[in-house]
Amino acid sequence: MGSHYVVVVNSYRHAREVLLKKGKDFAGRPRTVTTDLLSRGGKDIAFASYGPLWKFQRKLVHTALSMFGEGSLALERIICREAASLCETLSAAQDTALDMAPELTRAVTNVVCSLCFNSSYRRGDPEFEAMLEYSQGIVDTVAKESLVDIFPWLQIFPNKDLTLLKKCLQVRDHLLQQKFTEHKEAFCGDTVKDLMDALLQVRLSAENSSPLEPGLELTDDHLLMTVGDIFGAGVETTTTVLKWAVLYLLHYPEIQRKIQEEMDHKIGLVRHPHLSDRPLLPYLEATISEVLRIRPVSPLLIPHVSLADTSIGEYSIPKGARVIINLWSVHHDEKEWDKPEEFNPGRFLDERGQHIHSPSPSYLPFGAGIRVCLGKVLAKMELFLFLAWVLQRFTLECPEDQPLPSLEGKFGVVLQVQKFQVKARLREAWRAAS
Numbered sequence: 001m002g003s004h005y006v007v008v009v010n011s012y013r014h015a016r017e018v019l020l021k022k023g024k025d026f027a028g029r030p031r032t033v034t035t036d037l038l039s040r041g042g043k044d045i046a047f048a049s050y051g052p053l054w055k056f057q058r059k060l061v062h063t064a065l066s067m068f069g070e071g072s073l074a075l076e077r078i079i080c081r082e083a084a085s086l087c088e089t090l091s092a093a094q095d096t097a098l099d100m101a102p103e104l105t106r107a108v109t110n111v112v113c114s115l116c117f118n119s120s121y122r123r124g125d126p127e128f129e130a131m132l133e134y135s136q137g138i139v140d141t142v143a144k145e146s147l148v149d150i151f152p153w154l155q156i157f158p159n160k161d162l163t164l165l166k167k168c169l170q171v172r173d174h175l176l177q178q179k180f181t182e183h184k185e186a187f188c189g190d191t192v193k194d195l196m197d198a199l200l201q202v203r204l205s206a207e208n209s210s211p212l213e214p215g216l217e218l219t220d221d222h223l224l225m226t227v228g229d230i231f232g233a234g235v236e237t238t239t240t241v242l243k244w245a246v247l248y249l250l251h252y253p254e255i256q257r258k259i260q261e262e263m264d265h266k267i268g269l270v271r272h273p274h275l276s277d278r279p280l281l282p283y284l285e286a287t288i289s290e291v292l293r294i295r296p297v298s299p300l301l302i303p304h305v306s307l308a309d310t311s312i313g314e315y316s317i318p319k320g321a322r323v324i325i326n327l328w329s330v331h332h333d334e335k336e337w338d339k340p341e342e343f344n345p346g347r348f349l350d351e352r353g354q355h356i357h358s359p360s361p362s363y364l365p366f367g368a369g370i371r372v373c374l375g376k377v378l379a380k381m382e383l384f385l386f387l388a389w390v391l392q393r394f395t396l397e398c399p400e401d402q403p404l405p406s407l408e409g410k411f412g413v414v415l416q417v418q419k420f421q422v423k424a425r426l427r428e429a430w431r432a433a434s
């Protein structure tokens with residue numbers, strides 16, 4: 001189980017040392033009862049681990065993403081299709097109070113589903129409902145940082161959370177297995193439509209020509225977990241950032257108005273927004289950057305583990321220590337951010353009004369270095385397109401009979417937003433133009 005040291009890193013200097021300068025020393029992940037369950041029995045096969053396969057998996061996922069060409073038309077088309085469907089739902093629910101959370105989750109899930117399985121879900125699809133339920137179950141139970149992860153022998157006692165987690169994982173594995181079987185049956189080796197096909201193709205060519213190095217065998221479990229991880233990491237995170245963005249726009253209608261003015265001016269109302277519009281909409285980009293700063297989805301990143309005796313600054317760190325990067329404090333450091341509690345997209349703009357990606361080194365919403373988020377580019381594409389599509393058409397408001405929802409998060413695997421409702425009002429300008 002490694003050493004019992006837990007190191008919490010609060011400053012960006014030390015965080016950058018851990019992630020960038022000494023990234024290799026700190027590239028491990030802790031293995032706990034929960035992560036073992038998540039990764040199909042604790043084999044070294046998931047992104048939750050640091051086995052020999054981890055690098056290989058990262059490369060495979062990169063290959064699959066670049067097949068779609070991150071930032072390319074194929075992925076953009078998928079996201080726009082989902083954005084259009086989201087706007088339709090908002091139109092249908094117009095002027096009534098709506099919980100946007102399931103709609104955002106469906107939109108983001110469908111993007112990941114298209115990427116992984118070349119399939120998507122309609123509203124109310126029972127398979128989708130099952131998926132929603134199991135994801136929530138996993139988020140709720142993994143979030144609890146349960147005592148069994150600290151004292152594994154507690155497993156012998158009945159444990160409601162572990163039972164629920166196991167049940168949810170059974171549903172997840174059943175769904176993944178089903179998709180996998182369908183893909184294996186249909187796969188002919190020459191067309192690659194999604195991540196699952198890309199993985200099958202790598203395996204096939206390894207079997208036929210250049211065998212993989214020892215330790216890199218791609219069993220069914222490996223392939224399933226690679227896809228499972230992309231689901232686990234790609235849905236809840238992006239959806240949560242979108243929920244935070246909507247919540248902040250309810251609190252700051254003047255910021256919402258400014259985004260809409262920028263859009264009206266630069267894009268107009270006759271065509272929908274494209275990815276190539278990103279440089280034209282610096283205020284929207286700055287707002288997204290500020291949401292990622294003020295409410296980092298992963299306020300403690302994912303825990304790292306030291307793989308050797310090493311150091312952080314003047315502190316010696318033994319091999320096996322758990323290293324927690326406190327991203328919350330990095331993003332709220334008063335020495336680096338003026339009034340860090342204030343929601344102010346302006347800090348991500350230069351004097352000419354252009355978007356600055358990182359105005360301070362104390363900004364790491366996707367981590368950094370060799371464990372940096374694998375879906376960063378995709379996530380940014382989704383955040384931009386979903387918000388641009390919605391705000392071009394709708395003004396988001398808090399229903400009159402309800403108080404403004406709380407900006408306080410619920411700590412979990414991700415920093416969760418508490419439930420809230422929204423009224424999406426079709427903009428006069430949009431109505432008049434269409």
Ligand code: HEM
Pocket residue numbers: 019047048058229230233234235237238241297298301302303365366367368370371372373374375376378379380
């Ligand atoms: C706005 C949305 C997202 C945010 C804020 C985010 C943030 C993060 C953070 C902070 C980490 C941990 C870095 C570390 O421990 O040093 C991470 C890891 C990861 N993310 Fe994301 N993420 C997002 C979306 C996505 C998407 C869409 C995907 C996949 C398509 C994805 C895939 C992953 C994977 C696989 C890892 C683990 C990488 C590894 O351990 O090698 N993420 N993400």
